[in-house]
Amino acid sequence: MKKMKVNLDRKVSGSYEICIGYDVLDRFVMMIAKNQPASHYVIISDSNVSLLYGEVLAEKMRKAGVKVDAVTFPAGEESKNIEVMLALVRELLRVGTDRSSVILALGGGVVGDMAGFIASVFMRSLPYVQIPTTLMAQVDSSIGGKTAVDLPEGKNLLGAFYQPRGVYIDLKLLDTLPETEFNNGLVEVVKYGVIDDTGLFSFLEDNLETIRRRDRNALERIVESACRIKKGIVEIDEKEQGLRRVLNFGHTIGHAIEAESAYGISHGNAVSVGMVAAVTISERLYNFPGEDRMRLERLMRRAGLPLHIPRSVATEGILSRLRMDKKKEGSTIHFVLLKKMGMPFINGGVPEGVLRETIEGLKK
Numbered sequence: 001m002k003k004m005k006v007n008l009d010r011k012v013s014g015s016y017e018i019c020i021g022y023d024v025l026d027r028f029v030m031m032i033a034k035n036q037p038a039s040h041y042v043i044i045s046d047s048n049v050s051l052l053y054g055e056v057l058a059e060k061m062r063k064a065g066v067k068v069d070a071v072t073f074p075a076g077e078e079s080k081n082i083e084v085m086l087a088l089v090r091e092l093l094r095v096g097t098d099r100s101s102v103i104l105a106l107g108g109g110v111v112g113d114m115a116g117f118i119a120s121v122f123m124r125s126l127p128y129v130q131i132p133t134t135l136m137a138q139v140d141s142s143i144g145g146k147t148a149v150d151l152p153e154g155k156n157l158l159g160a161f162y163q164p165r166g167v168y169i170d171l172k173l174l175d176t177l178p179e180t181e182f183n184n185g186l187v188e189v190v191k192y193g194v195i196d197d198t199g200l201f202s203f204l205e206d207n208l209e210t211i212r213r214r215d216r217n218a219l220e221r222i223v224e225s226a227c228r229i230k231k232g233i234v235e236i237d238e239k240e241q242g243l244r245r246v247l248n249f250g251h252t253i254g255h256a257i258e259a260e261s262a263y264g265i266s267h268g269n270a271v272s273v274g275m276v277a278a279v280t281i282s283e284r285l286y287n288f289p290g291e292d293r294m295r296l297e298r299l300m301r302r303a304g305l306p307l308h309i310p311r312s313v314a315t316e317g318i319l320s321r322l323r324m325d326k327k328k329e330g331s332t333i334h335f336v337l338l339k340k341m342g343m344p345f346i347n348g349g350v351p352e353g354v355l356r357e358t359i360e361g362l363k364k
């Protein structure tokens, strides 16, 4: 089992461990009971994950002699809202959750974000641990303490920075993950390769098929690298005041495309095109090497990820969503661009003409 520590300011959030293994739920149960002792644990998961792994985990915990309950909600981003959150809170009360309980967030990013947010406010906060079950959650959302629910006005508008007490990653849980969901996570791994780790990028180029077959060693390599990069960035900038913004590489335009397609384009696909857009702009404005743009495009194509924006998604709509992006400050939209592979920076604003031409150029 691989372990690494997220070192945060002890007085503010405290440090915690990320543990990565394969087929290790039994060991995780023991580690959680030892590292996060509690009189009562509550597993929060969604309807899919609870069927696949919820009862399995609960049974293992009971066998280990700890008191455990489970609450669930319907799977999907549509559930990441305040109404479902309140329904979960009432369920938590019904099963006797109190300040001596620990919450276990078992699921993808939706579970992790919502369970983490509940943990941050339930009875003025409870400890929680993350047991991520999607590749997206294992390489990204379970680490770093960003928690939130969506509002009708936009995604993640109500939330808090609230760090988990531990992140327990079992790579075997990815066996059952549908391909589209696997690809959503793979896009984030490509992102880390581009912004931080050219060795990881080369590994992806050399081992893409093995990774997509979910080979144990290949998964271990990419998840471990991703966690190391994410934790390193969070350690420097826990509250996203500077460096952590580089993790939005490809996401600014990606989110706008995703929303303008009325979520008909998956998050992973939208970020894939968003990354292509970001390197295209970087090439035009900052001499990012054309051959590296082509390397990225080749990798995306091999992974079955899109490089183009469908004509049905309106350029003006994407532009107006970019203007509304919550990460903008005043009238400036911050883009993560690159001077070269592994060297991202926050750009203070891309001229609208360049944005329009780039989006139009990616239409197919």
Ligand SMILES: NC(=O)c1ccc[n+]([C@@H]2O[C@H](COP(=O)([O-])OP(=O)(O)OC[C@H]3O[C@@H](n4cnc5c(N)ncnc54)[C@H](O)[C@@H]3O)[C@@H](O)[C@H]2O)c1
Residues within 6 Å of the ligand: 046, 047, 048, 049, 052, 075, 076, 077, 080, 107, 108, 109, 110, 111, 113, 133, 134, 135, 136, 137, 140, 141, 142, 143, 144, 145, 146, 147, 155, 156, 173, 174, 175, 176, 177, 178, 181, 184
């Ligand atoms: N907090 C952060 O830092 C952060 C970072 C990135 C994304 N996010 C958030 O994460 C969310 C997306 O997360 P996601 O991509 O994990 O989606 P998700 O949680 O909706 O999971 C995707 C689907 O896979 C199913 N699933 C989960 N694990 C499975 C498994 N092992 N086998 C079979 N099916 C499984 C789920 O039930 C769901 O239907 C978004 O809400 C996004 O805003 C948060």
